[in-house]
Structures are given as structure tokens and as C-alpha cells.
Amino acid sequence: MPEVTLSNEEILRYSRHLILPEVGMEGQLKLKAAKVLLVGTGGLGAPLALYLTAAGIGRIGLVDFDVVDATNLQRQVIHGTKDVGKPKIDSAIESMNDINPNVIVDRHEVALTSENALEIIKDYDYVVDGTDNFPTRYLVNDACVLLGKPNVYGSIFRFEGQSTIFATEGGPCYRCLYPEPPPPGLVPSCAEGGVLGILPGIIGLIQATETVKLILGIGTPLIGRLMLYDALNMKFRELKLRRNPECPICGDQPTIKELIDYQEFCGIPQHAPEPVPVTGDISVVELKQRLDKGDKFQFIDVREPHEWQICRIPGTTLVPLGELPKRLSELDPNSEIVVHCKSGGRSGKAVDLLKQNGFVNARNVVGGILAWADQVDKSVPKY
Amino acid sequence: MARILIPTPLRQFVDKLDTVEAGGSTVGEVLLHLVDKYPNLKKNLYSDEGKLRSFVNVYVNDEDIRYTGKEKTPVTDADVVSIVPSIAGGKNA
Numbered sequence: 001m002p003e004v005t006l007s008n009e010e011i012l013r014y015s016r017h018l019i020l021p022e023v024g025m026e027g028q029l030k031l032k033a034a035k036v037l038l039v040g041t042g043g044l045g046a047p048l049a050l051y052l053t054a055a056g057i058g059r060i061g062l063v064d065f066d067v068v069d070a071t072n073l074q075r076q077v078i079h080g081t082k083d084v085g086k087p088k089i090d091s092a093i094e095s096m097n098d099i100n101p102n103v104i105v106d107r108h109e110v111a112l113t114s115e116n117a118l119e120i121i122k123d124y125d126y127v128v129d130g131t132d133n134f135p136t137r138y139l140v141n142d143a144c145v146l147l148g149k150p151n152v153y154g155s156i157f158r159f160e161g162q163s164t165i166f167a168t169e170g171g172p173c174y175r176c177l178y179p180e181p182p183p184p185g186l187v188p189s190c191a192e193g194g195v196l197g198i199l200p201g202i203i204g205l206i207q208a209t210e211t212v213k214l215i216l217g218i219g220t221p222l223i224g225r226l227m228l229y230d231a232l233n234m235k236f237r238e239l240k241l242r243r244n245p246e247c248p249i250c251g252d253q254p255t256i257k258e259l260i261d262y263q264e265f266c267g268i269p270q271h272a273p274e275p276v277p278v279t280g281d282i283s284v285v286e287l288k289q290r291l292d293k294g295d296k297f298q299f300i301d302v303r304e305p306h307e308w309q310i311c312r313i314p315g316t317t318l319v320p321l322g323e324l325p326k327r328l329s330e331l332d333p334n335s336e337i338v339v340h341c342k343s344g345g346r347s348g349k350a351v352d353l354l355k356q357n358g359f360v361n362a363r364n365v366v367g368g369i370l371a372w373a374d375q376v377d378k379s380v381p382k383y
Numbered sequence: 384m385a386r387i388l389i390p391t392p393l394r395q396f397v398d399k400l401d402t403v404e405a406g407g408s409t410v411g412e413v414l415l416h417l418v419d420k421y422p423n424l425k426k427n428l429y430s431d432e433g434k435l436r437s438f439v440n441v442y443v444n445d446e447d448i449r450y451t452g453k454e455k456t457p458v459t460d461a462d463v464v465s466i467v468p469s470i471a472g473g474k475n476a
Contacts (some may be wrong), residue, residue, distance in 0.1 A: 043472065122465070157470035158391045178469040182438040193392075195472050214410050228467065233401070239445045239467065 004033045005059070012103055012311050014056055014207075027216045028056060034215045037061040037124040039112055039140055043200030044154050044207065045130030046078035051208045052128075053096040053103045057215075060096070061106040061124055064089045071383075075197035094353055096138050112136055114259035117143040118124040126214060128152045135262035141166060141174035142259055145250045154203040158194050160233040164222050164241060165210055167250070171223045176244040189314045192254040280351070280363045282338060282369045291315065302350045303369075307342065309382045312370055322370035323347045324353060333359045340372075341364035342383075362366040384415050387464045409440060411454030413464055428466070435459040437449045 003155060006014070006028060017023040017031075036057050038045050038324035041064045052238065068076075068083045068091050076088075083091035096105055108120055112131075120125055121143050129140045132155050144151035145166040151166040153174065166173045191372050206227065213219045226239045249256040267381055290297075301316040308318050319327050321341070331337060341347040347364045354362035365371075384404040389397050398421075398438045399405050405420065407413035414435075418425040430436055442465040450455045458464060 133468075136470050137471065144389050155470050156472040158472075160470070162389050162467075162470065177440070180437040182436075182469060193472075224468075237445075237465075239442050239465065240447060242447065242450060243450075248470075 004022065004029050006032065007102075008193075010056070011219050013100070013102075014155065017056070018278050022218050027218075030199060030215050030217075031056045031212070032058040034126070035059040035061070035124045036211060036215075037121055038126045039063045039064065039090045039127065039129050039136065040131035041076070041078060042072065042130060042132070043075045043156065044132060044204040045128075046092070047090055047201045048128055048130055048208050048211075049096055050078055050099060051205060052211065053100045053105075055208075055212055056100065057103060059104045059106065061120070062089050062110055063108040063110065063120065065109050065111050075195065075200050077201070090207055100276060104223070107127065109193035112139060114139060114261065118147060121147055121149060122276070124149065126150050126211055127154065128154075128211055130154065130207070131233065132156060134266045137174060137269060138181065138265060139259065139262045142249055142256060145173050146257075146259070150214060150215070152207045154200075154207045156195055156199050156203050158193055161199055161206075161229040161231075162226060163203055163206040163210070163229075164226045165214070168221075168223050172241050172243040173247060173250040175249055177226065177241060178246070178249045179244075183267050196231055199229075202229060202231070205346060223332075224293040234353075267272045281366050283366050284376050287338065287365055288376045295337050299329060300337060300339045300350070300367075302339055302341050308383070310383050311373070312371060313369060313380075315341070321350055324350055328354075328357055328359075331359060333357075335361065337362045338365060339363065341368045343368040343370050384460060385458045385462050385464050386418055387413065387466065390466055390468055392468060392470065393424060393427055393466065397426060399420045407458060408466060409441060409454060410448050410456045410458055412437075413458050414441070414454070429455075440467045441465070442467060 009063045017028050018025055033166050034057050036052060038060060041049055054101045057109055066088045066352055068079045068086050070084050072079060078095045078245045079091045080316050091109050093105050110116060117139055127140060127144050127149050129137060131150060139152060150168045153166055154163045205321050210222050213221055226236045299316045300320040301318050302319050337354060339350045340345040344367050351364045370382055373382050384406045387403045387405055388401055405413045405416040407416050428439055443456055443458055443462050457458055
């Protein structure tokens with residue numbers, strides 16, 4: 001390891017660490033010598049990058065190829081309003097350089113894949129997974145197990161989070177916890193299910209805390225323990241987590257010895273097929289023309305009541321998708337039914353359900369209320 | 384009756400409750416009573432072959448039942464059964 005020293009500017013900057021006996025000069029030098037890879041600069045990655053930078057980690061690698069979107073700002077606090085439309089990696093590096101110019105930031109403006117993951121990860125001491133999607137999570141897990149790099153894990157959903165450390169020597173990995181991912185569609189993402197903006201702050205900073213503790217070698221690391229956090233009840237719970245001797249990658253007789261195709265493993269089609277317009281689909285433009293002409297049809301919105309409060313198309317009746325099966329009697333099978341949701345997914349399911357129940361003249365509004373806001377009525381807010 | 388903690392993604396199937404009670408002397412019995420009471424929960428906990436799904440873990444207090452006798456793990460009224468599915472809030476980038 002090259003000789004690491006602190007400048008007078010750094011000594012002043014890290015004063016509150018240096019006077020903490022558990023950190024001190026020795027600990028601060030360990031932080032400066034450390035190399036940490038952050039996968040993702042989104043909800044979890046934002047607080048992670050901010051605090052690890054402030055703490056004085058010597059080298060931080062960022063992996064991200066996404067662009068800042070207005071809907072990110074509610075939780076991804078490393079990006080600001082002025083950054084909307086910019087690559088997240090640029091916006092993140094700008095914030096990090098401002099907080100602590102002593103930190104060297106490596107940019108990896110790529111998607112982490114089975115082809116590049118080992119090459120990118122091998123130069124770092126620790127990996128912190130802030131991407132929070134299944135294919136990348138299994139990829140990061142497997143790459144960390146194969147390379148023997150501890151993987152500080154976090155995941156969030158609405159008001160709940162999980163965190164632990166995987167792939168330490170003799171410790172469990174993500175496959176020990178969950179051998180297989182759920183099939184796509186069964187677990188909604190933040191984009192579909194929503195998330196309390198503060199939640200990734202809490203979970204990301206649990207990950208940051210554990211990363212710093214690992215580097216310093218202090219305290220009891222979150223290894224072999226799964227931390228569960230429930231924001232609504234403000235409760236932390238801890239479950240035991242063991243290495244599975246039969247784990248396909250970290251077990252006693254591993255069967256996975258190299259990285260695999262994680263999109264396929266997670267059941268995600270390689271090339272998402274373009275949505276094919278099904279006979280009976282209706283565009284928002286056609287819908288508007290028919291409404292203007294005064295055409296008569298049953299017009300159903302299958303979103304949730306809290307979405308209805310954000311915006312609605314005049315003339316619709318709200319029947320949330322989950323309630324549709326018990327409310328079929330409210331509908332007339334002999335007349336046309338036009339169904340919309342936010343972007344067309346749920347209304348597609350509703351149309352299928354209606355057709356199966358004899359409502360043959362059911363039609364799906366392509367693109368939902370988002371398409372309506374884009375193409376028909378720009379005063380309708382998008383969410 | 385043991386207390387069963389229901390995670391957020393599954394609350395929509397149990398009348399939005401975060402805790403449900405169900406009787407039984409083993410985890411298997413308790414979970415069967417649970418899905419009897421809330422049939423919509425069944426496909427989220429069990430595969431078509433009737434096995435607990437591999438992305439849903441079940442704990443009695445803080446112990447993973449995979450290491451304590453699986454569905455035969457004994458449960459008393461004082462125990463808390465947790466259902467902990469894998470979650471991922473981010474988008475599929």
C-alpha cells in the first residue's frame with residue numbers, strides 16, 4: 001500500500017473524526033487508503049456517495065449511465081433541479097467534488113454487465129450496491145463472491161428497507177438469502193409502487209455506516225444479520241442470516257464459477273418486444289375525437305383513488321383494477337367500454353379480464369393518461 | 384394463535400393489515416390457516432406445486448425456518464412469524 005498522509009487542510013476537515021478515538025489518525029488514513037465502488041447513484045447511491053465522500057474515502061468509483069429525471073429529485077439528493085436532463089454520473093461527481101475535492105472519483109458511465117463487472121470491481125476493496133433491481137443485484141453478488149469483495153447491500157420498498165453485508169469470508173451471500181428472484185411483474189418497482197423519499201436516505205446511510213465500519217475494522221459489522229426497517233412503525237428488526245452450505249455460488253460445492261446471463265436468470269426478455277397494438281385498442285387522439293363528437297360509451301379509469309386525486313380525464317368512472325372483478329355487475333356487457341390507467345398496463349389487464357367475462361366490446365386506451373397529457377391536454381399533470 | 388407480520392408488498396392481499404393472527408402448532412399449519420383466511424395470498428406464498436416460493440423467506444422470531452425444520456418448525460402462541468420477500472425498489476436498468 002502506498003504511503004498515505006493527510007495534508008493540514010485534511011486534518012482540519014476531518015477534525016471530528018480525528019478526535020474520535022475509534023477513528024483517529026490511523027482510522028482516517030485507512031479511509032483515505034480505501035477504494036469503494038458504488039453501483040448506482042440513485043436513491044441509495046445518492047446519500048452513500050455524499051457521506052462517503054464527506055467521510056474522506058480515498059477513491060470512490062461510480063457506476064451509472066442514467067440521466068437525472070424530475071421524478072428522481074424527491075429522494076436522490078445528490079442531484080439538483082439544475083441537473084435534470086444531465087447524466088447522473090456528471091451531476092454526482094460535481095456534488096462530490098464540491099463536498100470534498102480530496103476524494104478521487106472514478107467514472108464508469110456504463111451499465112454493469114457480466115462482461116465488464118469483474119474488470120470494474122477488481123480494483124476496489126468494497127462494493128456497495130445501490131442499484132436495487134434483481135438482475136444487477138445477482139450480478140453484483142456473484143461478482144463479489146467470485147472476487148472475494150464484501151458487498152454492502154440495501155433494498156427499499158415503499159416504507160420498508162433491508163440491509164446486510166454479503167460475500168465476506170465465510171459469510172452468507174444474496175443467493176443464501178434468496179436463491180431465486182421473483183418472476184417479473186410480481187414485485188412492483190418504485191416507479192409503480194412509490195417510495196417514501198426519505199427511506200433510501202436511511203437505508204443508504206446504514207450501508208454507508210457499515211462500509212466505514214468495515215474499513216475501520218470497528219464495531220460489530222452487519223454480517224449474518226438481515227436488518228429490516230419499517231418507517232411507518234419506526235421499527236428496526238434483525239433476522240439471522242446464514243451461509244447456505246448448498247449455495248450454488250458460495251456453498252461448499254459451488255456450481256456457478258463464472259458470471260451468467262442475469263437478465264435471463266431474472267426472466268426478463270432480452271429485447272423487450274414493442275407493445276403490439278391489439279385489435280380494439282384506442283389512441284388518445286381517437287378517444288378525444290370521439291368524446292368531442294359526443295359518442296356514448298362506458299369510460300372506466302382503473303387506477304387507484306390516490307392517483308385519481310392527482311389528475312383525471314373528464315367523464316370517467318373510477319374502478320380500481322383490484323375492485324373490477326366484484327364490480328362487473330355495474331357494467332353493461334352490451335355497450336362499448338373504454339378503459340384507461342396511467343400508461344396502459346393495468347388497463348390492458350382490465351380489458352383482458354372484461355373480455356373473459358363476456359364484455360367483448362372492451363377497448364384499452366394506449367399510453368393511458370400520460371399519453372393524454374402529452375398529446376391531448378397539456379394542462380394534465382404527469383406523475 | 385401466532386402473530387404473523389405481513390410485509391408491505393403482501394398487505395394488499397390481507398385487507399391492508401400489517402399483522403394477522405392464525406392458529407397452528409407448526410409454521411406449515413399457521414401459513415395454511417393464513418391462506419385459508421386470505422386466499423389471494425396463496426399464489427404469492429406457494430408455487431403451483433404447493434411449495435413455499437424461493438423468494439419468500441419465513442422466520443419464527445429471528446430464525447429462518449429453512450434451518451429449523453422448514454414447515455415443520457414448531458410455533459407457539461408466543462411466537463412471531465415473519466414473512467420476508469425479496470424486494471427491489473429500483474428500476475430494471
